[in-house]
Amino acid sequence: MISVEEHLEAVLRQIVPVGTQRLPVARAHGLVTTADVASRADLPRFDNSSMDGYAVRREDLEGATPETPVLLRVSGDVAAGDPLPREHVPGQAWRIMTGAPMPVGADSVVRVEDTDGHVREAQFRVQPEEGANVRRAGEDVRTGQLVLPAGTRIAAAQIAALASAGVEEVDVVGPVRVVVLSTGDELVPLGQPVGPGQIVDSNGPMLEALVREAGFFPVHVGHLPDDEAATRKELRHHLGHADAVITTGGVSKGAYDIVKKVLTGEGSMEFLEVAMQPGKPQGFGLLGRRRIPVFTLPGNPVSAIVSFEVFVRPALEKRAGRVVSDRTTTGYALTSWRSASDRRTYTRVRATLDATGEYAVEPVGGSGSHLVAGLALADALAVSAEDVTEVEAGSRVDLLLLRPRREIDGRLAREKETGG
Numbered sequence: 283m284i285s286v287e288e289h290l291e292a293v294l295r296q297i298v299p300v301g302t303q304r305l306p307v308a309r310a311h312g313l314v315t316t317a318d319v320a321s322r323a324d325l326p327r328f329d330n331s332s333m334d335g336y337a338v339r340r341e342d343l344e345g346a347t348p349e350t351p352v353l354l355r356v357s358g359d360v361a362a363g364d365p366l367p368r369e370h371v372p373g374q375a376w377r378i379m380t381g382a383p384m385p386v387g388a389d390s391v392v393r394v395e396d397t398d399g400h401v402r403e404a405q406f407r408v409q410p411e412e413g414a415n416v417r418r419a420g421e422d423v424r425t426g427q428l429v430l431p432a433g434t435r436i437a438a439a440q441i442a443a444l445a446s447a448g449v450e451e452v453d454v455v456g457p458v459r460v461v462v463l464s465t466g467d468e469l470v471p472l473g474q475p476v477g478p479g480q481i482v483d484s485n486g487p488m489l490e491a492l493v494r495e496a497g498f499f500p501v502h503v504g505h506l507p508d509d510e511a512a513t514r515k516e517l518r519h520h521l522g523h524a525d526a527v528i529t530t531g532g533v534s535k536g537a538y539d540i541v542k543k544v545l546t547g548e549g550s551m552e553f554l555e556v557a558m559q560p561g562k563p564q565g566f567g568l569l570g571r572r573r574i575p576v577f578t579l580p581g582n583p584v585s586a587i588v589s590f591e592v593f594v595r596p597a598l599e600k601r602a603g604r605v606v607s608d609r610t611t612t613g614y615a616l617t618s619w620r621s622a623s624d625r626r627t628y629t630r631v632r633a634t635l636d637a638t639g640e641y642a643v644e645p646v647g648g649s650g651s652h653l654v655a656g657l658a659l660a661d662a663l664a665v666s667a668e669d670v671t672e673v674e675a676g677s678r679v680d681l682l683l684l685r686p687r688r689e690i691d692g693r694l695a696r697e698k699e700t701g702g
């Protein structure tokens with residue numbers, strides 16, 4: 283058996299990012315820039331008002347106070363989107379809206395709250411500072427200046443910056459298109475009748491969700507029969523278009539463990555036992571002319587999800603040119619539990635919060651790798667080292683979160699409110 287680190291390192295060593303693509307900004311959501319992106323405009327694009335009020339010259343409101351308001355004639359209205367260049371008339375004011383262009387010659391804006399709000403002649407109760415409530419052209423970024431450095435993952439805020447800056451397309455590490463294939467003659471897709479000895483394929487939809495949640499793109503989710511020729515043909519087809527392939531099942535010692543049989547000796551494929559529980563039987567390699575990473579995960583549902591979290595997620599992140607996400611935290615054991623000797627053990631746990639706001643965890647849903655209903659109750663996997671055989675109550679544990687922290691904390695807050 284090899285260690286978790288050794289296998290992860292062997293996998294990551296072979297992974298290279300997918301190629302660069304130029305994509306429209308909206309389609310680049312979640313992808314990583316490969317070049318610096320410069321603004322195509324000054325932002326703001328023109329001097330404009332940050333308040334609904336009146337554009338004035340400060341010198342025209344000398345001495346204006348609530349007790350001694352100053353009256354100015356109103357030249358008219360300037361609305362946001364108004365294309366006409368307005369000229370400031372000395373001794374007058376324009377009524378102006380937030381985002382509307384500043385009239386040429388006006389130097390400041392008085393908020394409507396500091397006036398009587400009238401439309402022909404208005405009373406001003408303050409004298410503004412020069413530049414008050416004016417947003418200057420280019421104060422955010424100037425044409426040609428950097429809006430996004432290379433290596434930035436494009437999320438909502440970056441899309442806003444690019445759109446404002448007039449950038450329509452960006453160079454990014456392409457989307458990672460993933461094919462998910464379940465194997466085993468016992469499997470039927472959800473929605474079809476389940477005959478004697480058959481079970482519903484849960485790994486397919488589970489991995490599709492894991493891939494999508496992690497920001498990759500499941501392009502095909504299917505099933506391989508326990509048939510060598512059909513498995514070969516189907517795999518060859520997917521190696522032509524996918525950026526990664528994930529299979530489950532058929533990799534241990536069974537007489538019908540077809541995946542292992544078909545792929546042994548192909549490309550850089552290696553089948554091995556990793557010192558972990560669950561997830562012991564693993565296979566990985568680069569296959570085909572395009573050297574596509576293929577992960578052959580064990581079929582037991584819990585083994586498959588643990589394998590995804592430990593090996594596949596970091597590998598796909600590297601393929602997408604991303605910084606590897608850190609989904610780990612710590613807590614402590616509320617009870618004691620057994621841990622497999624000589625194997626790193628990933629125990630499904632549910633979290634509660636102690637008085638100091640720390641996660642206190644205990645096993646949930648049983649420890650068998652087939653217990654898929656119990657899996658749904660878990661917030662995290664508690665990771666215990668190879669030399670540990672018993673995790674003691676009160677000891678610190680490393681946690682690998684199975685859902686975003688905010689969701690776990692949200693559930694705990696609701697349970698606290700309802701006393702549950």
Ligand SMILES: Nc1nc2c(c(=O)[nH]1)N[C@H]1C(S)=C(S)[C@@H](COP(=O)(O)OP(=O)(O)OC[C@H]3O[C@@H](n4cnc5c(N)ncnc54)[C@H](O)[C@@H]3O)O[C@H]1N2
Binds near residue numbers: 530539561562
């Ligand atoms: N003689 C030995 N037998 C087994 C060993 C071993 O070392 N020696 N290892 C066990 C361990 S650990 C695991 S994990 C499994 C892995 O087996 P495979 O990857 O070959 O998977 P299968 O045999 O095809 O299936 C295992 C189990 O999972 C169910 N399954 C498979 N695919 C799905 C799916 N898509 N959705 C839901 N459930 C699925 C399948 O019906 C089996 O019950 O091997 C042990 N055996």
Ligand code: MOO
Binds near residue numbers: 558561562563580585
């Ligand atoms: O390693 Mo298997 O993954 O124990 O169930």
